[in-house]
Amino acid sequence: MIVATAGHVDHGKTSLIRALTGVETDRLPEERARGMTIDLGFAYLPTASGEVIGFIDVPGHERFVRNMLAGVAGIDFALLVVAADDGPMPQTREHLAILELLGIRRGAVALTKVDRVAPAQAQAVAHAITALLAGTGLADAPIVACAAPLGTGIAALREVLYAAQKHTAERATAGHFRLAIDRNFVLEGAGRVVTGTVYSGRAQVGDRLLIAPTGMEVRIRSIHAQNQQASVARAGQRCGINLTGADLRRYDVHRGDWLVAPALASTALRLGVALTLSASETKALHERASVHVHLGAADILGRVTLLRDGPLPPGASCYANLTLEAPVVAVHGDRFVLRDPAATRTLGGGRVLEALPFPRSLTRTKRLAFFGALANDAPALALRALLAEQPEGVEASWFARCRNLGEAAASAAQMAVDVSQIGLTDGDFLLLETARWQAILATIERAISLHHERDPAHSGLPEPQLAQQITPKIPTRLLRAASDLLVREGRLQRRSGQLCQPSHEAVLPPAETALLARVTREMERHGLQAPALHDLLEPLKIELAVLRPFLERMARLGHLQQVAKYRFYLPRLLYALARQVEILAAQNPAGGFSVAEYRDHSGIGRNTAIEVLEYFDRIGLTRRAGHTRSLRLPLTTLLGPPP
Numbered sequence: 001m002i003v004a005t006a007g008h009v010d011h012g013k014t015s016l017i018r019a020l021t022g023v024e025t026d027r028l029p030e031e032r033a034r035g036m037t038i039d040l041g042f043a044y045l046p047t048a049s050g051e052v053i054g055f056i057d058v059p060g061h062e063r064f065v066r067n068m069l070a071g072v073a074g075i076d077f078a079l080l081v082v083a084a085d086d087g088p089m090p091q092t093r094e095h096l097a098i099l100e101l102l103g104i105r106r107g108a109v110a111l112t113k114v115d116r117v118a119p120a121q122a123q124a125v126a127h128a129i130t131a132l133l134a135g136t137g138l139a140d141a142p143i144v145a146c147a148a149p150l151g152t153g154i155a156a157l158r159e160v161l162y163a164a165q166k167h168t169a170e171r172a173t174a175g176h177f178r179l180a181i182d183r184n185f186v187l188e189g190a191g192r193v194v195t196g197t198v199y200s201g202r203a204q205v206g207d208r209l210l211i212a213p214t215g216m217e218v219r220i221r222s223i224h225a226q227n228q229q230a231s232v233a234r235a236g237q238r239c240g241i242n243l244t245g246a247d248l249r250r251y252d253v254h255r256g257d258w259l260v261a262p263a264l265a266s267t268a269l270r271l272g273v274a275l276t277l278s279a280s281e282t283k284a285l286h287e288r289a290s291v292h293v294h295l296g297a298a299d300i301l302g303r304v305t306l307l308r309d310g311p312l313p314p315g316a317s318c319y320a321n322l323t324l325e326a327p328v329v330a331v332h333g334d335r336f337v338l339r340d341p342a343a344t345r346t347l348g349g350g351r352v353l354e355a356l357p358f359p360r361s362l363t364r365t366k367r368l369a370f371f372g373a374l375a376n377d378a379p380a381l382a383l384r385a386l387l388a389e390q391p392e393g394v395e396a397s398w399f400a401r402c403r404n405l406g407e408a409a410a411s412a413a414q415m416a417v418d419v420s421q422i423g424l425t426d427g428d429f430l431l432l433e434t435a436r437w438q439a440i441l442a443t444i445e446r447a448i449s450l451h452h453e454r455d456p457a458h459s460g461l462p463e464p465q466l467a468q469q470i471t472p473k474i475p476t477r478l479l480r481a482a483s484d485l486l487v488r489e490g491r492l493q494r495r496s497g498q499l500c501q502p503s504h505e506a507v508l509p510p511a512e513t514a515l516l517a518r519v520t521r522e523m524e525r526h527g528l529q530a531p532a533l534h535d536l537l538e539p540l541k542i543e544l545a546v547l548r549p550f551l552e553r554m555a556r557l558g559h560l561q562q563v564a565k566y567r568f569y570l571p572r573l574l575y576a577l578a579r580q581v582e583i584l585a586a587q588n589p590a591g592g593f594s595v596a597e598y599r600d601h602s603g604i605g606r607n608t609a610i611e612v613l614e615y616f617d618r619i620g621l622t623r624r625a626g627h628t629r630s631l632r633l634p635l636t637t638l639l640g641p642p643p
Helices: 013-021 029-034 062-072 090-101 119-133 155-167 364-372 379-389 396-400 407-419 434-454 462-470 476-487 510-526 533-540 544-555 571-587 596-601 606-619 635-637
Strands: 002-008 039-047 052-057 077-083 107-112 143-145 178-187 191-199 202-204 208-212 216-225 228-230 232-234 238-244 259-260 269-276 292-295 298-306 316-326 335-339 345-354 419-423 427-434 493-495 497-501 559-563 567-569 623-625 629-631
Touching: 002 013, 002 062, 002 090, 013 039, 013 052, 013 077, 013 107, 013 155, 013 191, 013 269, 039 571, 052 062, 052 155, 062 090, 062 292, 077 090, 077 119, 077 155, 090 119, 090 335, 090 345, 107 119, 107 629, 119 143, 143 155, 155 567, 178 238, 202 216, 202 476, 216 232, 228 345, 269 335, 269 364, 292 316, 292 345, 316 345, 345 364, 364 379, 379 407, 379 427, 396 407, 396 427, 407 419, 419 434, 427 434, 434 462, 434 497, 462 476, 462 497, 476 493, 476 497, 510 533, 510 544, 533 544, 544 559, 544 567, 559 571, 559 606, 567 571, 571 596, 571 606, 571 629, 571 635, 596 606, 606 623, 606 629
Parallel strands: 002 052, 002 077, 077 107, 107 143
Antiparallel strands: 039 052, 178 191, 178 259, 191 238, 202 232, 208 216, 208 259, 216 228, 216 238, 269 316, 269 345, 292 298, 292 335, 298 316, 335 345, 419 427, 493 497, 559 567, 623 629
């Protein structure tokens, strides 16, 4: 169990921890000289069961609320400290509000310095505390009267903590590992050490992790969990982790960074959130308001975009977007706190619904529905609601990353909803309701069948035209995935980039069949160096006004491929040129290849090579970057088997 103190400055938080544990948490010389906690302090209390309670002692002064926030995120239990000679003070109320915003529902109150006041005053302050806690998550927290220097109430408070520890459920470790770094230092003879609270997952000595947001790769050399040597760090523990890595000398590690499993390395500059403005605020929160965003141990400047009409009044809630000035690591359910630009007061807070590196192109109405679906805590319920709002499907990797789901948890959510996993060209999977997926497959087959009936002379239907003929519109990548499946199962064929039924054979009028045969013989004579349109006129003894529309019609029907205004190819010869692209790309996987390299490899002229490569760019076979090209999609995926 991890416990954090909270409360006004000089109410005895550090003295109380010293009395409970025997540890002096004020470690900085300045803290000891001033008698005031400035930064986080740490102590540990072993229990009879062998478990260890970890304490985070936070500063109470209003100038150091930023440090306090870095300590209380991710805790299990709050120890609110109120001095009997002062009673609840401004920082008492602000710290309590922060605990409420962070969702802390378990805690106790230490009524300190009771030796300095009459019993009647101590009783009055206890009543004031009870009134203050009413309606909060700590409303039922026990109040223990204490006087740390005399030892009064310390044993009773320990018993409260021991009982709470027994009822603290071990946090699930199914998700990927995340530790919020709140302190880092170099230990002589050991190297870099980072400390913090483990939010999720587990990691062990030897594991390779990343420091986010820098992406620096590190390896775990050793672990201290709850102040004890350990081989494993797991969710719910305070850990000190000794790291080793080639880049640790070159890059700084800061409070607010995360130590994460590689699966969670992506960072976000935008957060979709459920936001609540504190009821104690005197002013409404306006659109584009500048705020400090406290998440984990990080403090990041950002702006608020409200998904509602007008400002957000005190005590009200809404969905919103937070646009950040620096990247952050976040997953669904993370709690955050907002403070004003001057960092003088707490405005509100809430929980993260989605973390994105870029904005989604959604209308406000759709975004509200999208966030409403994400707000479901159960992954299966969230997935079902998302599919209802997004009939085009949900990316499997995004959903698992958004909610920090391991493979087993992600599979369980999918099984509960009856979804189909659809492979995408980038290696990801799209999750789609099975009934919807089957309907898309049937729609595509019906569209191909109708095309053959309307125009039997076509060898097939080009996929861009297929997308135009289907209503309602199907997203391009989903349509592509469905077409690929139909081809793999043999229900359709892909011939030179066109889809057709396996049994379909194009039927041309006799005159066109004869002319196409003559054109085919002439093009085969030239091989891969296809003749320009004007070079066909003399051999074929035909007028330009007749030949050009005929070739363009044959290209539309799929019997030829038009790569440029005046150059046509037989499908099998163009396929051979595409094969040359695959070979060159395999030989140059990193740097790509140039026009000159392709010209020399294929044996065609420079102008023809340029026209062919530009055609391959247009159909998505190649990707151009400056003067080089690389393979974008596998040849058989795009064009099908050789004609």
